[in-house]
Amino acid sequence: NKQVVFRDYVSGFPQESDFISTSSTIRLKLPQASNAVLLKTLYLSCDPYMRMLMNSRPSAFSYSPGSLLFGYGVAKVLESAHSNFDEGDLVWGMLKWEEYSIVEDPGQLMKIHHTDVPLSYYTGILGMPGITAYFGFHEICSPKKGEYVFVSAASGAVGQLVGQLAKLMGCYVVGSAGSKEKIELLRNKFGFDEVFNYKEEQDLNAALKRCFPEGIDIYFENVGGKMLDTVLLNMRPHGRIAVCGMISQYNLDQLEGVHNLMHLVPQRVRMEGFIANDYFHLNANFLEAMLPYIREGKISYVEDTVHGLESGPAALIGLFNGRNIGKQVVSISTE
Numbered sequence: 438n439k440q441v442v443f444r445d446y447v448s449g450f451p452q453e454s455d456f457i458s459t460s461s462t463i464r465l466k467l468p469q470a471s472n473a474v475l476l477k478t479l480y481l482s483c484d485p486y487m488r489m490l491m492n493s494r495p496s497a498f499s500y501s502p503g504s505l506l507f508g509y510g511v512a513k514v515l516e517s518a519h520s521n522f523d524e525g526d527l528v529w530g531m532l533k534w535e536e537y538s539i540v541e542d543p544g545q546l547m548k549i550h551h552t553d554v555p556l557s558y559y560t561g562i563l564g565m566p567g568i569t570a571y572f573g574f575h576e577i578c579s580p581k582k583g584e585y586v587f588v589s590a591a592s593g594a595v596g597q598l599v600g601q602l603a604k605l606m607g608c609y610v611v612g613s614a615g616s617k618e619k620i621e622l623l624r625n626k627f628g629f630d631e632v633f634n635y636k637e638e639q640d641l642n643a644a645l646k647r648c649f650p651e652g653i654d655i656y657f658e659n660v661g662g663k664m665l666d667t668v669l670l671n672m673r674p675h676g677r678i679a680v681c682g683m684i685s686q687y688n689l690d691q692l693e694g695v696h697n698l699m700h701l702v703p704q705r706v707r708m709e710g711f712i713a714n715d716y717f718h719l720n721a722n723f724l725e726a727m728l729p730y731i732r733e734g735k736i737s738y739v740e741d742t743v744h745g746l747e748s749g750p751a752a753l754i755g756l757f758n759g760r761n762i763g764k765q766v767v768s769i770s771t772e
């Protein structure tokens with residue numbers, strides 16, 4: 438049973454040496470008189486929030502030095518002592534980074550009923566990042582047809598979906614990303630109206646003014662820092678900023694200051710954070726909306742897949758230097 442262990446708390450950028458790829462020969466057996474399930478891991482998801490669990494602020498949701506890494510993933514039930522799960526069921530939820538796992542309390546696992554789409558989609562478009570994009574955009578941004586929408590980290594798991602959902606609403610959509618290849622994807626595959634490579638712009642404010650001569654109604658915030666500060670100068674009256682995440686800050690010991698918050702006042706801008714888990718109970722409504730978009734080809738979805746558990750750590754840390762093109766998935770087994 439191959440596994441990935443979290444070595445110790447991290448400060449600054451995570452390195453491959455912060456993780457240990459190992460293997461256990463202990464045969465997993467369901468504990469007696471339990472509700473546990475034995476799972477075979479199929480796909481693991483690399484997500485930016487995992488960096489925050491590596492900080493030395495012990496809490497219920499931090500990684501513990503010397504214990505297995507965990508995160509979202511897709512798995513198959515091999516054995517079940519739980520009345521809601523049968524052998525052969527497919528599930529997604531929090532999994533340990535190992536090939537075979539015992540989950541003592543499988544109540545948090547979501548059953549997968551629709552298998553006409555790739556199973557890996559339940560790490561992304563049909564899983565936590567999809568829920569983030571769908572509810573973050575529709576609930577927090579309160580979009581209206583024709584509004585001007587800006588998405589940062591726009592080619593990633595969440596960003597590519599927000600951009601396409603905004604296009605489906607009839608909005609004008611601009612995305613930023615950090616490479617030529619990503620910019621082309623935004624324009625040619627996801628249908629963004631305008632795009633820019635934030636790494637190549639000398640003057641972010643000039644780039645935003647070029648793309649939004651009349652200002653921004655909705656900013657879907659994925660990166661924070663200088664981008665947020667510059668967007669604040671360009672918001673239209675009654676604009677909305679959905680604070681989904683701030684990946685540029687996750688590896689910093691000291692967070693960057695934001696200087697332009699005062700602009701929220703005269704422009705009456707609403708800025709609101711949110712967490713995907715708050716919407717998990719609406720999963721059925723979410724699938725009802727998202728599955729037809731996929732089946733009818735109204736939303737495209739790009740994944741970046743590495744193979745084997747031992748490739749996981751490099752893929753995970755790649756999120757913080759933009760190595761991933763699309764949703765970063767680790768494929769463990771296809772059946």
Ligand code: NDP
Pocket residue numbers: 484485486565566569590591592593594595596613614615616619658659660680681682683684685686711712713714755756757758759760761762763764765
């Ligand atoms: P992505 O698939 O977008 O991968 C991360 C990308 O972020 C990288 O590819 C890179 O793209 C970009 N990036 C990395 N470092 C920086 C930096 N210093 N400055 C600017 N961009 C950077 O990740 P997700 O779509 O999964 O997540 C996007 C955001 O959404 C994150 O902030 C994440 O924390 C947040 N999130 C929040 C959730 C919630 O519940 N609130 C749930 C899920 C995600 P590039 O090449 O363009 O720089």
